[in-house]
Amino acid sequence: MNRPGLFIALGLALVIGVVFGIHPEYDLRLAALFYDSATGTFPLKSDALASFARNAAMWVAWGFAVPAIVALAVKMFRPDRPLMMSGRAVAFLLITMLLSAGILTNLTFKSYWARPRPVMVTEFSGPWKFMPWWDPRGECGRNCSFFSGEGATAFWTLAPAALTPPAWRPLAYAGALAFGAVTSVLRMAFGGHFFTDVATAGLVAFLVIWLVHGYIYRWPSTRKSDAGIDAALTRFAWPGYRLRQRWRGRDVGPAPAPEKPV
Numbered sequence: 001m002n003r004p005g006l007f008i009a010l011g012l013a014l015v016i017g018v019v020f021g022i023h024p025e026y027d028l029r030l031a032a033l034f035y036d037s038a039t040g041t042f043p044l045k046s047d048a049l050a051s052f053a054r055n056a057a058m059w060v061a062w063g064f065a066v067p068a069i070v071a072l073a074v075k076m077f078r079p080d081r082p083l084m085m086s087g088r089a090v091a092f093l094l095i096t097m098l099l100s101a102g103i104l105t106n107l108t109f110k111s112y113w114a115r116p117r118p119v120m121v122t123e124f125s126g127p128w129k130f131m132p133w134w135d136p137r138g139e140c141g142r143n144c145s146f147f148s149g150e151g152a153t154a155f156w157t158l159a160p161a162a163l164t165p166p167a168w169r170p171l172a173y174a175g176a177l178a179f180g181a182v183t184s185v186l187r188m189a190f191g192g193h194f195f196t197d198v199a200t201a202g203l204v205a206f207l208v209i210w211l212v213h214g215y216i217y218r219w220p221s222t223r224k225s226d227a228g229i230d231a232a233l234t235r236f237a238w239p240g241y242r243l244r245q246r247w248r249g250r251d252v253g254p255a256p257a258p259e260k261p262v
Contacts, residue, residue, distance in 0.1 A: 001162050001213040009210070013203045017134075020196050024132030027194040031118040034189040040125040042118070042191035050186060054150070057183040061101075061153045064160040068093040072233070079237035080252070087229030088216050093159055096212050100205040101153040114138035115146040119191035133196035148184065148193045151201030155180035159209045180205075231256075 020026055036043050044050045071084040072094065083090060113136040120126040120140060128139040133146060157179055161172035184198035215222045238255035245252045 001210050001218070005206075006210055009203055009206045012199075016196065016199050016203075021132065021134050024130075027133070027196055028121075028123055028130060030195045031124065031188060031191070034191065035118075035124050042124070042189065044186075044189040045119075045191060050189070054183070054186050054190070057154055057179070057186070058150060060179070061157055064157060065093055065097050075230075075233050076237045077241075079234040079241050079255075083226075083230050083233070087226040087233070088224055089163055091224070091229050092163070092212060092216050096159045096205075096209050097153075097156055099212070100156050100208040101149060104204060104208070105147060105149040105152050105201070109147055110144050110149060111142065112136065113144060113146040114140045115144050115197075116140045117145040117192055118188075118194060120145075124191060133194070133200070145193055145197050147200040147204065148187055148197045149201070150187055151180065151184045151193065151198040152205045154183035155202040155205040156209070158206060159213075162209065162213055 034042050034044060067085060068090045071090050075081070075083050115131045115133070115136065115138045116126065116128040117140070118124050118126075120128050121130040122128065123130055131138040136146075138144065155176070157176040158173065161169065161176040164172040180202050184193070184202065187193040187198055188195060216224045235255045242252050242254075
């Protein structure tokens with residue numbers, strides 16, 4: 001999560017955006033690599049093994065988030081106990097997953113950017129007109145093509161990779177990028193997304209991860225501590241915990257005051 005990585009990502013975004021903006025037909029040409037004109041379908045979409053690989057990719061990605069989800073859930077139920085893992089890791093993993101694979105993808109772009117998927121356009125036996133990546137005026141009503149939610153989820157694995165020990169981090173980054181790329185190619189092969197959809201997903205996921213990592217770990221003015229996040233979650237969950245304890249006949253009192261730094 002350093003500046004060279006950011007510059008590479010921004011450079012790729014610029015090149016892909018300009019090239020595919022000027023030549024939107026490149027999206028169609030890449031999608032056509034997976035299309036069988038004889039049957040009028042994307043054959044891999046019906047392949048059981050490919051479908052299993054697609055589902056398994058999402059299980060793997062969410063598997064990396066499970067420890068943070070469990071740690072947060074336990075903390076909400078028992079705020080009197082410390083978090084089961086690093087508070088910064090919990091915040092970093094869940095915030096980046098929520099933003100990149102949830103809010104920015106499914107609640108923002110895919111709901112309001114009406115770009116049809118490859119299987120929906122006339123070039124591939126669909127009913128609607130193809131739209132370039134930059135034009136949201138398509139005929140798709142919901143759950144549209146731009147940009148890929150599954151691609152963003154797969155590339156989100158860059159977040160847990162960023163938390164690995166420094167000696168292993170380059171290998172973890174390479175594995176996350178390969179995982180995201182393979183998952184994205186599968187989405188293209190199924191006719192679910194164009195290249196610009198999955199490329200945008202990877203770039204957005206990286207930028208979200210880079211910014212949140214900087215906010216939590218790197219930048220002195222915003223840098224957080226594990227103890228500070230644990231204390232904040234304790235204060236947030238304490239009213240509900242106190243109410244439950246009152247129902248059981250005991251009062252645990254107000255939330256503990258945060259410890260002052262020495």
